[in-house]
Every structure is written in structure tokens, then in C-alpha cells.
Amino acid sequence: MTNKVIPYGKQSISQDDIDAVIDVLKSDWLTQGPKVPAFEQAIADYCGVNFACATNSATSALHIACLALGVGESDIVWTSPISFVASANCALYCGAKVDFVDIDLDTGNMSPSALEQKLISAKKIDSLPKVVIPVHLAGQSCDMQAIYQLATKYDFKIIEDASHAIGAKYLDKPVGNCEFSDICVFSFHPVKIITSAEGGMAVTNSKKLDKKMKRLRSHGITNNPNEMTESSHGPWYYQQLELGFNYRMTELQAALGLSQLKQLDSFVRTRNDMAKKYNRAFANSNIVHLTQSNYCYSSYHLYIVRLTHSGIAEHKSVITSMREQEIIAHLHYIPIHLQPYYQELGFSEGDFPNAETYYKQAVTIPLHPTMTADEQQFVINTLIGLV
Structure with missing residues (x-):
């Protein structure tokens, strides 16, 4: 064997990927332009979901997904203990409390039976979660139908942390179609399945949630006259409606992501x-x-x-x-x-x-x-x- 280091994960960049980024560098748009919405639409089409919101990381996407679902200081969010810390931190960013649901040792994913037992106990002491975030470890979906049935019974929302799982399927449908969740989040970090160098995406079938997330990723600002509290002062006018963040994806990232998606x-x-x-x-x-x-x-x-x-x-x-x-x-x-x-x-x-x-x-x-x-x-x- 050679002395070449074999990493556990690595991006695969083609000449088409490089050319796609160079084309953007030569264009009039580097930050916000046509590539970002094109990438969003391409992911939505691939997953069979109505809306997609591109962000600068999956961590950012998880954060605004929690906020869009109204997670706040009096709320509890449950997730898997076997994940990167972002799966839990996103709830803490909102001021919520975090707890965990143990895994199934065979799959590494959140155990639906452990979730059910924890829900039964939580209901007795009035401490049910507002949101549960199952994590699709290594690229395999959790048993989302079972988790969704519990969500219906115990009245919690679901954010799928599918950072590992773009291109995966559950019950012969693409992960990200949101049949059994409110929002699903993908990561495009370099070691993931496809990369946009850094980047994330939150997909949903809810127009309301999508609009909320897109506003939160851009400082809480809108330039849509229909959302403003008074008549627009002119074509330059915008309003900050809430406290948002600079979580936007750039044109360069979106161009790379679009090219990678083909592969x-x-x-x-x-x-x-x-x-x-x-x-x-x-x-x-x-x-x-x-x-x-x-x-x-x-x-x-x-x-x-x-x-x-x-x-x-x-x-x-x-x-x-x-x-x-x-x-x-x-x-x-x-x-x-x-x-x-x-x-x-x-x-x-x-x-x-x-x-x-x-x-x-x-x-x-x-x-x-x-x-x-x-x-x-x-x-x-x-x-x-x-x-």
C-alpha cells in the first residue's frame, strides 16, 4: 500500500463543479442572485417537497427551523444523543431546554420504543417536548412513520436532521419529502454526500414555515410590500420585522451545490x-x-x-x-x-x-x-x- 492517507470522508469535485463556480465568479452575482433559488428549487424537486430554504450551514438551518416552529424559553426539545452537538445546540440557541432519547444499538438511530416510553413518563409530569429532532445517522432514515404516529398522539412537531441523508430513501420515497415531519434539514459540508463547500437546506411543505425561515436567515428583513407594516417608501425600502440572522448561502456555494446535485x-x-x-x-x-x-x-x-x-x-x-x-x-x-x-x-x-x-x-x-x-x-x- 502507498503512503497516501485514506480519510474517512472526502469531497469529490469534478471539472464541471469547478467550471460552475468560475462562471459565477465571472457573473454579476456573488452573494445573492439566481443560483440560490435555483438550487433551492432543484432540491425541492429532487425530494418531492414544496419549499426549500438554503442556508450557510445545516446548523443555521436547524436553528431557524426551531424558531419557525415557535421554539422558545418555556419549551423542551428532544433529540438523539448520538449526533453532532448542533442537533441539540439549535434548541439552546432559542432558549429552550434539551433532552435526549436513547438509540437503537443496531441502527444507531433514535429508538421509537424509547421515545414512546419517555413520552408516557413526560406526559405524567406535564413536560412533553414541543419538537423532536430525529437524526438519520450515517445516512439511514429513522423510522419516521412510527415517530410521526407518536407526534400525532402527543402533539409535538418534528424536524428531521437529515444532515447525513440527502439521496437516501424511506418507504421508497426520498428523505426530505416531509410526509412525516414539519421540516427536514440537509448538510452540504465537504465530507457529506454532496457539498456546497459549506451550506445547509431546510425543506418543508408549509408555505408559512418556509417564509418564516427565509426571513430569519436574512436579518428578519422583508422587501415584500404585502408583509410591511406600512406602505413601501419606494423600490429601496425594506423593513426588519423580527430579529433574524445572516445565515444566507452565497451564489458560489449554490452553484457548486447545483453541479454536485447532478452527481x-x-x-x-x-x-x-x-x-x-x-x-x-x-x-x-x-x-x-x-x-x-x-x-x-x-x-x-x-x-x-x-x-x-x-x-x-x-x-x-x-x-x-x-x-x-x-x-x-x-x-x-x-x-x-x-x-x-x-x-x-x-x-x-x-x-x-x-x-x-x-x-x-x-x-x-x-x-x-x-x-x-x-x-x-x-x-x-x-x-x-x-x-
């Missing part, structure tokens, strides 16, 4: 083919990969295995040893409730046992379309040799 299905097919190769290679070993539900088609943003017969010391040793071989094994994620900041909020070890067990076992190994067959085989041989 999305190909990227996802390649990722699934590579995942199948890993699955076959690990079939008769102590390496257990996350289960893919038969009602899901994963986009395989990540390939995560669990070392079920290892202790935490051996677990660390495997990741360290792989990195010594120039294979950037990683761990997605440290349970959010164990972060020092969240422990100061009252969370502690033992609160979410499955998430904590997962953390002691999980390893993310490289999977991205730029990997060669030889590189993937080297990863397979190295990992099997270590466990």
Missing part, C-alpha cells in the same frame, strides 16, 4: 456498492456493522462498525493503530449528554445506556467515492487484522 444518485450508488463490499468482508468476523432496515435505502454518508467484543482500551487501540497505518478511522459520535457543557446542564453518565455502549464500540472507517478498490481492501485487511 448525487451516482455518489449514493457508489457508496452503497462499497458498503456491500464491507458487509461481505466482515460477515464472519467480530465486526458488526450498523443494521440497514428493509424499509430504508441509506445514502451511506458514513460506514460505522461496532467492535462488540472489545473494551474501551482495545477500541481506542484499533482506531489509533489504523491511523498509524494512514487510515483515518474516526468515531461518530461522542454522546452529546457526556460533553462537559451538557453535564453542567445536569446530564451524567448512565442517562442513556445504549448511546454510551455505542460510544465504546463504534468506529467509522473510510467510505467515499474517491476511494480506490485497493484502498478499500487495505482498510478491510487492516481492520480484520486488528480485531
Whole structure:
């Protein structure tokens, strides 16, 4: 094997992508112009959803999604402890309280049965969540129909954190169609399925929510006379109706995203083919990969295995040893409730046992379309040799 480092994830940039960005650089528009709404429409069309709101990151999209649903200081938001901290932080930005729902160890996703039990208990003490944010770990959708049925019964809203899952399917429909959610959020960070360098998107079937999010991403400002509190003073006039943010996506990002979107299905097919190769290679070993539900088609943003017969010391040793071989094994994620900041909020070890067990076992190994067959085989041989 060469001395080339094999990252766990990597963007795949074509000449068409480069040309698309150069065309914008030569145009009259660099920040807000025609590419942003074109990218929004293309994502909406791809997902089969009515509206899409582009942002400068998925974190920003999660924040304004919470605000659009009215999350505030007296509210509670639940999410998964196995995610990046943004899935929980977005609620704290709104002044809300955050709590977590334990995962299903086989999938790494929020457990509908754990959610139901937590809802039953919360109802007894009048502490039901206003919003639940399921996280589609590694590109596989949570069981959204089951979660939606609970939302109907217990009266909470749903934001799908699909940062990993653009191009995935649930019940043979694209993730992001919002059949079982109010808003769905995607990420276009460089290691995601497609990239806009940085960027996010919040999709919804609600015109009201879309309008709210688009205003919040741009300082709370409108230039639409129909939304103003008085007659417009002229073509230059705008009004700030609420406190918003500078969360806008640029033309450069949108142009790259539009170009990347053309390759999305190909990227996802390649990722699934590579995942199948890993699955076959690990079939008769102590390496257990996350289960893919038969009602899901994963986009395989990540390939995560669990070392079920290892202790935490051996677990660390495997990741360290792989990195010594120039294979950037990683761990997605440290349970959010164990972060020092969240422990100061009252969370502690033992609160979410499955998430904590997962953390002691999980390893993310490289999977991205730029990997060669030889590189993937080297990863397979190295990992099997270590466990």
C-alpha cells in the first residue's frame, strides 16, 4: 500500500463543479442572485417537497427551523444523543431546554420504543417536548412513520436532521419529502454526500414555515410590500420585522451545490456498492456493522462498525493503530449528554445506556467515492487484522 492517507470522508469535485463556480465568479452575482433559488428549487424537486430554504450551514438551518416552529424559553426539545452537538445546540440557541432519547444499538438511530416510553413518563409530569429532532445517522432514515404516529398522539412537531441523508430513501420515497415531519434539514459540508463547500437546506411543505425561515436567515428583513407594516417608501425600502440572522448561502456555494446535485444518485450508488463490499468482508468476523432496515435505502454518508467484543482500551487501540497505518478511522459520535457543557446542564453518565455502549464500540472507517478498490481492501485487511 502507498503512503497516501485514506480519510474517512472526502469531497469529490469534478471539472464541471469547478467550471460552475468560475462562471459565477465571472457573473454579476456573488452573494445573492439566481443560483440560490435555483438550487433551492432543484432540491425541492429532487425530494418531492414544496419549499426549500438554503442556508450557510445545516446548523443555521436547524436553528431557524426551531424558531419557525415557535421554539422558545418555556419549551423542551428532544433529540438523539448520538449526533453532532448542533442537533441539540439549535434548541439552546432559542432558549429552550434539551433532552435526549436513547438509540437503537443496531441502527444507531433514535429508538421509537424509547421515545414512546419517555413520552408516557413526560406526559405524567406535564413536560412533553414541543419538537423532536430525529437524526438519520450515517445516512439511514429513522423510522419516521412510527415517530410521526407518536407526534400525532402527543402533539409535538418534528424536524428531521437529515444532515447525513440527502439521496437516501424511506418507504421508497426520498428523505426530505416531509410526509412525516414539519421540516427536514440537509448538510452540504465537504465530507457529506454532496457539498456546497459549506451550506445547509431546510425543506418543508408549509408555505408559512418556509417564509418564516427565509426571513430569519436574512436579518428578519422583508422587501415584500404585502408583509410591511406600512406602505413601501419606494423600490429601496425594506423593513426588519423580527430579529433574524445572516445565515444566507452565497451564489458560489449554490452553484457548486447545483453541479454536485447532478452527481448525487451516482455518489449514493457508489457508496452503497462499497458498503456491500464491507458487509461481505466482515460477515464472519467480530465486526458488526450498523443494521440497514428493509424499509430504508441509506445514502451511506458514513460506514460505522461496532467492535462488540472489545473494551474501551482495545477500541481506542484499533482506531489509533489504523491511523498509524494512514487510515483515518474516526468515531461518530461522542454522546452529546457526556460533553462537559451538557453535564453542567445536569446530564451524567448512565442517562442513556445504549448511546454510551455505542460510544465504546463504534468506529467509522473510510467510505467515499474517491476511494480506490485497493484502498478499500487495505482498510478491510487492516481492520480484520486488528480485531
